[in-house]
Amino acid sequence: MAECRFCGRVLSDVVIDLGTSPLSNSYIPPERHMDMEPFYPLKVWFCPQCGLVQLEEFTSPDLIFSDYDYFSSYSDTWLAHAERYVEHMTRDYGIGKDSQVVEIASNDGYLLQYFLRKGIRALGVEPAANVTAVAREKGVPTENAFFGENTAQKLKEKGYAADLMLGNNVLAHVPDINDFVEGFRVLLKPEGFMTVEFPHLLNLVRETQFDTIYHEHFSYLSLSTVKKIFAAHGLQVFHVEELPTHGGSLRVFACREECPRAASSMVEDVLEREKAVRLTDFSGYRELASASLNIKLDLLDFLISARRENKKVCGYGAAAKGNTLLNYAGVRHDLIEAVADRNPHKQGKYLPGSRIPVLSPEKMLEQRPDYVLILPWNLKEEVMAQLAPIREWGGRFVTAIPALRVWP
Numbered sequence: 001m002a003e004c005r006f007c008g009r010v011l012s013d014v015v016i017d018l019g020t021s022p023l024s025n026s027y028i029p030p031e032r033h034m035d036m037e038p039f040y041p042l043k044v045w046f047c048p049q050c051g052l053v054q055l056e057e058f059t060s061p062d063l064i065f066s067d068y069d070y071f072s073s074y075s076d077t078w079l080a081h082a083e084r085y086v087e088h089m090t091r092d093y094g095i096g097k098d099s100q101v102v103e104i105a106s107n108d109g110y111l112l113q114y115f116l117r118k119g120i121r122a123l124g125v126e127p128a129a130n131v132t133a134v135a136r137e138k139g140v141p142t143e144n145a146f147f148g149e150n151t152a153q154k155l156k157e158k159g160y161a162a163d164l165m166l167g168n169n170v171l172a173h174v175p176d177i178n179d180f181v182e183g184f185r186v187l188l189k190p191e192g193f194m195t196v197e198f199p200h201l202l203n204l205v206r207e208t209q210f211d212t213i214y215h216e217h218f219s220y221l222s223l224s225t226v227k228k229i230f231a232a233h234g235l236q237v238f239h240v241e242e243l244p245t246h247g248g249s250l251r252v253f254a255c256r257e258e259c260p261r262a263a264s265s266m267v268e269d270v271l272e273r274e275k276a277v278r279l280t281d282f283s284g285y286r287e288l289a290s291a292s293l294n295i296k297l298d299l300l301d302f303l304i305s306a307r308r309e310n311k312k313v314c315g316y317g318a319a320a321k322g323n324t325l326l327n328y329a330g331v332r333h334d335l336i337e338a339v340a341d342r343n344p345h346k347q348g349k350y351l352p353g354s355r356i357p358v359l360s361p362e363k364m365l366e367q368r369p370d371y372v373l374i375l376p377w378n379l380k381e382e383v384m385a386q387l388a389p390i391r392e393w394g395g396r397f398v399t400a401i402p403a404l405r406v407w408p
Contacts, residue, residue, distance in 0.1 A: 002056045004047040005177055005218065006229055011045040015053055015285045016210060016292060018042040021327045022352040024214035024320035029349050037352060040215055042324070050228055051280045053201060053220040055213075057175045071131065071343055072110035077382045081245055082111035082168075089164060090118060093193070099163040102155075102187060104147045105170035107131055109140030116140065123160060125151065148176065152183035162187050165194040169246070171226070172198050172217045181233045185256060193255045194235070196226075202274055203248035205285060207402040210292040210328075211321040212247070222279045223250060223270045230254050239264040247378045296329045298404040303335040306371060313398075314369040315339035316383050318346045318358045322375025325400060327353040336373065340364035342386075365389055371406070373398045380407075 002011040020039040028037065040058040047054070072078050089095040097119045103112050106124025108131050115122040116139065124142035126132045132144040145151045165184055174180040184194050199212055201222040213220070227237045230252075238261040239253035250270070255261050278284030306313050315322065318341040326336070333356050340361040341347060349358050364372075365387065372387060374380045377399040384397055384407065397407040 002045050004045075004050060004052055005054055005057070005175060006052050006225075006232075007047065007050040009047050009049040011047055011054075013046040013048060013282045015044040015046050015282075016213070016289045017044075018210065018213060018292075018324065018328045021214065021324060023216065024323040024352060025216060026352045027318065027346055027349040027358065028352060028355065033350055033355065039353070042213060042215065042328075044213055044220065046282050046285060048282060051222060051225045052229075053222075053225075053285075055215065055218055057218060058215060071134065071345065072107040075379065075382070077379055078245075079110060081243075083114050085111065085166075086114040086118070090120070093164070095120065095164050100161060101164045101166070102160065102162040104165065104167040104184075105173070106135060106140070106142060109135035109138045109142065111166075111168070112140045113138060123155075125155075147183050148174075148179040149182045149186055150179075152186035155187055160187065161189045161192075162194075163189055163192045165192065166196070167194075168197045169199070169249075171196045172219045172221055175218045177219060177229060178233070181229055181235065184254075185233050185235055188256055190256055191259045193238075193253060193261070195251055195253050197243065197245070197249050197251045198226075199246040200242070200248050200250045201279060202277060205279065205288055206277065207247065208288065208291040208295060209247050209401060210288065210295070211325040211401055214320050214324045216320060221250075222274050223252065223267070224274050224280055226252055227267075227271075231257075234258075236260055236263075237267055238262065240266050240270050242266075242270070245378070292328075295400055295403065299325070299329050299331070299400045302398065302404055302406075303331065307335055311370040312337060312367065313371045313373060314364050314367060315356065315373045315375050316361070316364070316387065317341060317374060317376035317379070318343070318349075318351060319376040321377075323352055323354070325375065326351065326356070332356070337369075338364055338367065339375070340372075340387075361386060368393050369395055371396055371398050373400065377401050 021042045022037050101115050101122045104125050106126045112122040125147050127146045132142045135142040198221045201220045234257045235254045236257050237254050241251040243249040315336050338357050338359045340359050346358045347360050374383050399405050
């Protein structure tokens with residue numbers, strides 16, 4: 001029986017059931033193309049006690065994250081976002097050459113490189129050994145470890161104490177959320193502060209972003225629930241910013257309770273909007289399943305019609321969210337011939353479940369597709385600019401979420 005990973009309550013309310021799916025970032029190498037792969041239930045639960053929306057834990061973080069094919073630096077949009085963050089922290093929050101910055105789940109050093117260029121001490125903590133190696137090659141000091149209270153204590157014993165800690169799109173990825181958040185409290189200086197970014201549950205519900213649900217995302221977060229989790233670990237939320245990333249994210253600022261900061265009006269504003277759409281109550285999620293089914297049916301209608309008309313459809317972006325969409329819809333190689341991705345670590349492999357081959361963008365363009373389905377729809381402007389040559393032969397772009405749309 002499922003139990004809430006924050007408060008321990010037995011769960012009985014199902015937000016949405018997407019059937020079974022493989023791990024969304026477990027790309028299949030050519031030598032294993034004919035092998036079986038495990039599928040796990042993709043069922044989302046709601047906790048009536050604390051409001052946390054969550055999956056059960058079927059696989060360990062070691063299996064998911066120890067060797068990882070996601071490298072942040074392959075998205076120009078994400079690099080620009082990281083650079084703006086560093087400017088914001090140095091300009092508005094006093095982070096400078098006397099400061100110590102620690103990023104959790106620092107990936108390939110995509111963000112910390114900008115602090116280092118300013119002469120600011122920075123340390124990354126990254127669980128994937130292969131990604132850690134890339135970061136170190138860039139000159140970004142990186143500890144290869146899963147973060148939690150124990151890792152925080154070890155870093156503290158080594159002399160680290162953070163003026164600023166950050167974690168971008170990692171809070172949702174940890175099964176033991178209490179241990180993870182406690183690690184922030186341990187490693188922060190008393191007067192330090194932290195920021196975490198995560199896709200806002202409000203947008204998932206309002207815009208039917210069900211494709212952001214996959215096994216690597218253990219939790220789906222609202223400010224109201226994050227505020228409760230932080231408070232349970234002696235951390236006070238004092239500010240929040242709304243971001244366009246990942247279809248709409250929150251950047252939550254927090255500090256240790258013994259050194260409180262005045263809360264900005266944005267905190268109450270976001271909490272009120274969450275309450276207005278009933279995120280704190282199970283009734284707020286009743287339409288998500290039916291809306292997701294309609295998206296699935298519309299996508300299948302489009303792909304089947306294109307196939308009947310002998311139109312060639314390829315995809316762009318071997319992204320986790322795309323794998324959720326394709327596996328939920330039951331799409332295979334007969335409807336989408338290939339998917340392009342800039343990340344060379346994914347090229348030559350196959351998407352999990354659907355087994356659609358992953359190509360470089362150049363090889364995909366050689367196929368002259370009539371349509372390109374943009375799977376990471378949150379990056380559609382960047383993708384359309386990269387693949388502008390398809391318009392030379394009348395090719396068009398397609399997105400499926402929040403509703404099917406064919407772009408000129």
